[in-house]
Amino acid sequence: xxxxxxxxxxxxxxxxxxPSTVSRALNGGGKVSEKKKxxxxxxxxxxxYRPNPIAKSLLENRTxxxxxxxxxxxxxxxxxMLAGIESITSNSGYQLLICTSNEDQSQEIKSIYTLLDARxxxxxxxxxxxxxxxxxxxxxxxxxxxxVLVDRFSEEIEAPYVISDDFQGAFxxxxxxxxxxxxxxxxxKGPDNxxxxxxxxxxxxxxxxxxxxxxxxxxxxxxxxPDLEEQIKSxxxxxxxxxxxxxxxxxxxxIYKVASQLKIHIPDQLAVIxxxxxxxxxxxxxxxxTVNQQPFEMGAKAAQILLNQIxxxxxxxxxxxxxxxxxxxxxxx
Amino acid sequence: xxxxxxxxxxxxxxxxxxPSTVSRALNGGGKVSEKKKxxxxxxxxxxxYRPNPIAKSLLENRTxxxxxxxxxxxxxxxxxMLAGIESITSNSGYQLLICTSNEDQSQEIKSIYTLLDARxxxxxxxxxxxxxxxxxxxxxxxxxxxxVLVDRFSEEIEAPYVISDDFQGAFxxxxxxxxxxxxxxxxxKGPDNxxxxxxxxxxxxxxxxxxxxxxxxxxxxxxxxPDLEEQIKSxxxxxxxxxxxxxxxxxxxxIYKVASQLKIHIPDQLAVIxxxxxxxxxxxxxxxxTVNQQPFEMGAKAAQILLNQIxxxxxxxxxxxxxxxxxxxxxxx
DNA sequence: CTGTTAGCGCCTTCAG
DNA sequence: CTGAAGGCGCTAACAG
Numbered sequence: 001x002x003x004x005x006x007x008x009x010x011x012x013x014x015x016x017x018x019p020s021t022v023s024r025a026l027n028g029g030g031k032v033s034e035k036k037k038x039x040x041x042x043x044x045x046x047x048x049y050r051p052n053p054i055a056k057s058l059l060e061n062r063t064x065x066x067x068x069x070x071x072x073x074x075x076x077x078x079x080x081m082l083a084g085i086e087s088i089t090s091n092s093g094y095q096l097l098i099c100t101s102n103e104d105q106s107q108e109i110k111s112i113y114t115l116l117d118a119r120x121x122x123x124x125x126x127x128x129x130x131x132x133x134x135x136x137x138x139x140x141x142x143x144x145x146x147x148v149l150v151d152r153f154s155e156e157i158e159a160p161y162v163i164s165d166d167f168q169g170a171f172x173x174x175x176x177x178x179x180x181x182x183x184x185x186x187x188x189k190g191p192d193n194x195x196x197x198x199x200x201x202x203x204x205x206x207x208x209x210x211x212x213x214x215x216x217x218x219x220x221x222x223x224x225x226p227d228l229e230e231q232i233k234s235x236x237x238x239x240x241x242x243x244x245x246x247x248x249x250x251x252x253x254x255i256y257k258v259a260s261q262l263k264i265h266i267p268d269q270l271a272v273i274x275x276x277x278x279x280x281x282x283x284x285x286x287x288x289x290t291v292n293q294q295p296f297e298m299g300a301k302a303a304q305i306l307l308n309q310i311x312x313x314x315x316x317x318x319x320x321x322x323x324x325x326x327x328x329x330x331x332x333x
Numbered sequence: 334x335x336x337x338x339x340x341x342x343x344x345x346x347x348x349x350x351x352p353s354t355v356s357r358a359l360n361g362g363g364k365v366s367e368k369k370k371x372x373x374x375x376x377x378x379x380x381x382y383r384p385n386p387i388a389k390s391l392l393e394n395r396t397x398x399x400x401x402x403x404x405x406x407x408x409x410x411x412x413x414m415l416a417g418i419e420s421i422t423s424n425s426g427y428q429l430l431i432c433t434s435n436e437d438q439s440q441e442i443k444s445i446y447t448l449l450d451a452r453x454x455x456x457x458x459x460x461x462x463x464x465x466x467x468x469x470x471x472x473x474x475x476x477x478x479x480x481v482l483v484d485r486f487s488e489e490i491e492a493p494y495v496i497s498d499d500f501q502g503a504f505x506x507x508x509x510x511x512x513x514x515x516x517x518x519x520x521x522k523g524p525d526n527x528x529x530x531x532x533x534x535x536x537x538x539x540x541x542x543x544x545x546x547x548x549x550x551x552x553x554x555x556x557x558x559p560d561l562e563e564q565i566k567s568x569x570x571x572x573x574x575x576x577x578x579x580x581x582x583x584x585x586x587x588i589y590k591v592a593s594q595l596k597i598h599i600p601d602q603l604a605v606i607x608x609x610x611x612x613x614x615x616x617x618x619x620x621x622x623t624v625n626q627q628p629f630e631m632g633a634k635a636a637q638i639l640l641n642q643i644x645x646x647x648x649x650x651x652x653x654x655x656x657x658x659x660x661x662x663x664x665x666x
Numbered sequence: 667c668t669g670t671t672a673g674c675g676c677c678t679t680c681a682g
Numbered sequence: 683c684t685g686a687a688g689g690c691g692c693t694a695a696c697a698g
Contacts, residue, residue: 003477007675018685023677031683050450054390055675058690063387065430073415079406086406086433095430095451097398100419117383118428144336253616283586283613340691351669356693364667388691391674 006047015040026051057119065095066306067115069125071103076278077295078126081150084299085124092307094121103128112136122146122306127154129194146309150302151295152195160309160317162302164293166196169324170203173273173291174245176326178211180333182243182271186219186235188228188255190247200247200275223251232258242270249274249281249290252331256284272331286330293324339380348373359384390452398428399639400448402458404436409611410628411459414483417632418457425640427454436461445469455479455639460487462527479642483635484628485528493642493650495635497626499529502657503536506606506624507578509659511544513666515576515604519552519568521561521587523580533580533608556584565591575603582607582614582623585664589617605664619663626657 008026012019017036025032025040032040043049057063066089070078082098089096097120099111105128113136115123123140127149134156140147141159153161177185187204190197205215218239221231223246232255235241246252252274256266264270266286274281274290281288305318341359345352350369358365358373365373376382390396399422403411415431422429430453432444438461446469448456456473460482467489473480474492486494510518520537523530538548551572554564556579565588568574579585585607589599597603599619607614607623614621638651 003475005476008677009675019676020678020686021684024684027677033683036683050446052391052452052675053450054387054396054452055690056677057387058385058391058674058692059676059678061690073406073412073419074409076407076409079412082406083433086431090432095447096432097428098419098431099423100416113383114428117386119385119387142336143338278612280613280616283617285618341693342691352691353670353693354668357668360693366667369667385691388674389693391676391690392692392694394674 005052006049007052008049011040011044011047011049014043061119062121063095063119064093065097065118065120066303067118067120067123068096068098069101069108069111069115069123070098071101071126071128073100077151077276077293080295081126081299084296084301085303086299087296088300088303088307094307101128103130105131105133109133109136112140116140116143116145120145122148122310124148124150124302124306126151129191144313146306146313148302148306148309150298158317160305160319162298162305162320162322164196164295164298165321165323166199167203167206169275169291169293169326170200170245171207172203172324172326173275173289174204174207174243175210176328176332177243177245177271177273178207178213180271183213184219184239184241185213185243185245186221186232186239186241186255188221188223188232188244188246188251190223190251192224197247204245223247228254229258233262236262236264236270244270244272246272246274249276249278249288252288252290253280253284256288267331267333271333273326277327281327281329289329289332290327291324292327294322298322338385339382340385341382344373344377344380344382347376394452395454396452397426398430398451398453399636400451400453400456401429401431402434402441402444402448402456403431404434404459404461406433410484410609410626413628414459414632417629417634418636419632420629421633421636421640427640434461436463438464438466442466442469445473449473449476449478453478455481455643457481457483457635457639459484462524477646479639479646481635481639481642483631491650493638493652495631495638495653495655497529497631498654498656499532500536500539502608502624502626502659503533503578504540505536505657505659506608506622507537507540507576508543509661509665510576510578510604510606511540511546513604516546517552517572517574518546518576518578519554519565519572519574519588521554521556521565521577521579521584523556523584525557530580537578556580561587562591566595569595569597569603577603577605579605579607582609582611582621585621585623586613586617589621600664600666604666606659610660614660614662622662622664623660624657625660627655631655 008022009019012022022040025037101108108128137157147159149159149161208215225231244255252272255272259266259270266272274288277290277292281290301320341355342352345355355373358370434441441461470490480492482492482494486496541548558564577588585605588605592599592603599605607621610623610625614623634653
């Protein structure tokens with residue numbers, strides 16, 4: 001059994017006043033004689049009194065707690081996002097209640113209700129990859145609990161969101177490849193159905209268009225294809241590919257592997273750009289150029305918007321698309 | 334303002350009974366006529382009634398919440414540990430309240446008090462690297478809040494802990510190097526003052542002793558040394574080094590860099606083993622052999638011990654040292 | 667079987 | 683300036 005903590009009436013008894021007076025002395029509400037006030041304050045300190053936030057929560061109908069739902073912790077991207085969120089919330093006196101969904105929508109739904117039960121003051125969520133129902137998210141909003149989506153969003157739900165500008169990120173990467181003279185640029189796509197996959201593909205095409213390069217279907221490969229390695233190999237062999245842009249750093253690494261097999265030199269014969277600035281990108285040889293999505297800033301921004309909504313529910317919803325940053329390393333001449 | 338949730342007395346009014354009856358009907362305590370019970374249950378469902386855990390917490394003096402303190406999120410090791418912890422707590426109906434210390438003890442202390450204020454039912458903590466005071470941790474225990482240390486521990490505090498067996502991990506790595514014929518094995522040490530640094534060094538020495546190899550001071554380098562690269566270079570040049578064991582995968586990578594400069598072939602001329610099985614270890618060339626500390630299992634075990642302590646405070650403290658796993662990859666013949 | 671009462675810790679009226 | 687009373691939502695003990 002937990003030891004009983006000293007509470008407000010313990011102090012009241014000791015100083016021979018009522019709990020209300022102690023409350024007033026400690027919180028400054030109303031007038032208390034300076035003498036008693038000092039006495040109460042010093043005793044409180046001596047006894048290590050700390051107000052019970054649970055009682056306050058019950059009274060005020062708020063918990064100073066933010067619920068967070070993310071797919072998982074282990075990708076560097078989400079760790080950084082989490083760190084960004086935490087940097088803001090902890091500075092504002094909010095606690096973080098964290099749930100993972102493992103990209104499984106049924107778990108996401110369960111988590112949402114858990115958080116709602118816990119009476120969190122707001123929710124930040126990265127929705128699962130596969131999603132077809134939005135009632136749980138709608139319920140959060142119907143409950144007047146502010147909700148901010150981060151990294152992924154859906155047209156189905158009218159919550160504020162913070163995402164990364166995938167179109168621009170891809171565009172800047174491929175634009176750079178074109179500028180340094182690449183004319184045959186292969187693209188390895190991400191998983192189907194994700195808006196990020198689509199937007200990065202669009203950015204790729206748009207950059208080609210800008211440089212008046214015809215888009216070729218043969219040069220766009222499916223990253224999820226089980227024999228991706230074969231695909232890359234035959235693509236590199238049959239075309240005079242001089243540039244590559246991958247949906248992720250990990251997929252870019254697949255290109256490295258094949259290039260090494262085919263004795264194609266990176267960056268002299270082939271320039272490569274990945275996506276997400278994973279730690280591996282600075283450890284592989286040659287170091288990989290990539291697009292930084294600024295996950296820390298994404299998390300921080302989402303947290304700021306949420307706290308804003310909590311403290312001022314009337315402000316209009318914000319929809320933020322954060323700019324990306326192209327990082328040039330040795331995979332490019 | 335948050336919308337008012339339907340509570341127990343809303344239901345009571347609607348069904349014309351008292352709140353206590355509703356409570357009994359919903360929780361099964363005491364006897365309620367089957368008819369009313371059904372009526373109450375169906376109405377509760379219809380109104381979407383969900384009990385307010387805050388009220389229950391106030392009453393029961395427990396919050397079904399676990400506090401967690403970790404240095405940071407971004408190292409893969411902590412992400413995995415976190416995932417391990419979460420896998421256990423979420424299955425047992427506990428929520429996770431997470432704080433980061435950024436390896437700063439003053440922040441760690443602040444976080445501890447925040448968690449104590451939040452009335453968490455237990456605390457899992459990885460203490461900061463630099464630590465010289467333990468009053469805050471003692472206070473957690475004095476408060477009868479179960480505490481489990483994970484990854485790092487201190488003799489100064491008598492809390493149960495779960496750590497990785499660094500001695501055995503290092504021993505198995507160096508033992509393996511000896512077995513494949515290495516006789517001149519360099520070791521790059523970790524940060525001073527960490528027990529892990531010390532224990533891995535001990536494991537290194539013990540393995541050498543087992544194979545009757547004299548320990549040489551010249552072969553042990555400081556990983557934190559700013560001109561580490563130079564040190565490695567001169568060490569590899571002046572000694573006929575044929576094996577290397579590094580405190581971390583990142584430090585092992587420093588050896589890769591120098592070996593490449595000196596045209597020393599890994600693994601033919603030099604066998605290398607790192608530590609921690611970071612993702613980079615499978616992406617660098619050649620893939621790096623390493624020691625897996627099983628962070629997921631560490632987190633899970635710590636969570637299990639904590640939940641045990643919470644539910645059964647009288648059980649004796651456990652002190653767990655988890656075995657490591659040597660992973661052999663292409664950095665070894 | 668069901669209602670009443672009391673209390674978890676705190677704060678906020680409302681009286682004095 | 684300070685005490686008394688009430689209530690946040692819920693449950694447990696005690697009466698009926």
